[in-house]
Amino acid sequence: MKIEFYLNNDLQDIEVDPAYRLLDLLRDDFGLTSVKEGCGEGECGACVVLMNGRAVNTCMVPAGSIVGKHIITLEEFKNTDRFKAIEKGFMEAGSVQCGFCTPGIVISTESLLNENPNPTDDEIKEGLSGNLCRCTGYNMIIKGIRLAMKKGEGLW
Secondary structure, X not given: OEEEEEEOOEEEEEEOOOOOEHHHHHXXXXXXXXXXXXXXXXXXXXXXXXXXXXXXXXXXXXXXXXXXXXXXXXXXXXXXXXXXXXXXXXXXXXOOOOOOOHHHHHHHHHHHHHHOOOOOHHHHHHHOOOOOOOOOOHHHHHHHHHHHHHHOOOOO
């Protein structure tokens, strides 16, 4: 099947099995390594990207369903002021340790703040409920998001 979609703001046209996972397409065909396979079952959030502005687990998305969609990975998102605010907040709060889950958490944070620029702690927890971190404990991540909101005030 030939599909057209936007990847990091560039129109792509590729022949692909419609059942091929978006995760594999991004990593293997486009070399985008911020998208990681953790569980392969949509439970850990390591493979999260933005699809039309919303966080999705790429391990659960068949390539045939992305026709005409806009996919943004961390490789593109890191060039934005919003990313810089999240990065500063996470660094200041010590939100990152091993880093495996970080790309997915950053993308989920962007999706959350894009939908709700001033979430409560409970809303942050709900917004990150699809992301697992085995190193930091979530308190430092929540603190990092709170700091990002202050540093990026007016961006979301």
